[in-house]
Amino acid sequence: MLNFLNKVGDYAKETVQAARYIGQGLSVTFDHMQRRPVTVQYPYEKLIPSERFRGRIHFEFDKCISCEVCVRVCPINLPVVDWEFNKESKKKQLKHYSIDFGVCIFCANCVEYCPTNCLSVTEEYELSTYDRHELNFDNVAMGRLPYKVTEDPAVTPLRELAYLPEGVMNPHEVPHTTRRAGLRPEEILQQMEQNLPEQKAEKTKA
Ligand code: SF4
Numbered sequence: 001m002l003n004f005l006n007k008v009g010d011y012a013k014e015t016v017q018a019a020r021y022i023g024q025g026l027s028v029t030f031d032h033m034q035r036r037p038v039t040v041q042y043p044y045e046k047l048i049p050s051e052r053f054r055g056r057i058h059f060e061f062d063k064c065i066s067c068e069v070c071v072r073v074c075p076i077n078l079p080v081v082d083w084e085f086n087k088e089s090k091k092k093q094l095k096h097y098s099i100d101f102g103v104c105i106f107c108a109n110c111v112e113y114c115p116t117n118c119l120s121v122t123e124e125y126e127l128s129t130y131d132r133h134e135l136n137f138d139n140v141a142m143g144r145l146p147y148k149v150t151e152d153p154a155v156t157p158l159r160e161l162a163y164l165p166e167g168v169m170n171p172h173e174v175p176h177t178t179r180r181a182g183l184r185p186e187e188i189l190q191q192m193e194q195n196l197p198e199q200k201a202e203k204t205k206a
Pocket residue numbers: 063064065066067068069070071081113114115116117118119
């Protein structure tokens with residue numbers, strides 16, 4: 001009889017424990033139900049690149065004076081400036097210009113130092129191809145006007161998705177008290193710093 005009562009007691013304890021675990025799990029679920037999703041439904045939704053994002057480089061053929069400064073400042077001497085000397089005007093005449101974006105590291109040194117500002121960075125980041133050689137853009141491909149997430153009617157542009165509450169697009173509109181999804185980088189750092197002494201103590205014990 002005692003054995004039976006012990007078994008019933010254990011069973012009751014396990015039932016309470018299981019109910020507690022279910023409750024804990026559901027509390028996490030309910031907590032996340034109040035948050036904005038942190039995923040982007042690409043390609044229907046796209047994040048707006050930040051203001052100083054360095055994407056595909058745009059080139060203006062008519063402004064280029066074939067000085068080759070862009071080649072000299074490039075860490076891998078990547079831009080190809082093909083020119084010939086025009087005897088009549090006694091100036092270099094640009095024939096062809098290209099940058100291989102399969103090799104470029106998007107440091108924007110060339111853009112920074114170009115004396116005529118014929119190079120500029122765009123916010124275009126969709127450069128995937130089936131063949132890496134297709135990323136070798138000539139002056140025609142580089143002269144194409146850049147794609148903008150905010151100007152595409154088929155796309156919902158999103159800004160700083162993970163840190164904004166539902167429906168809010170402009171981070172400046174959000175009051176400090178508003179609940180945000182996920183932790184901010186500085187909060188994650190703070191959390192890591194708080195956990196550091198505990199981890200060190202555990203290591204010393206081990
Ligand atoms: S630095 Fe500018 S102007 Fe000079 S060759 Fe390069 S792109 Fe042309």
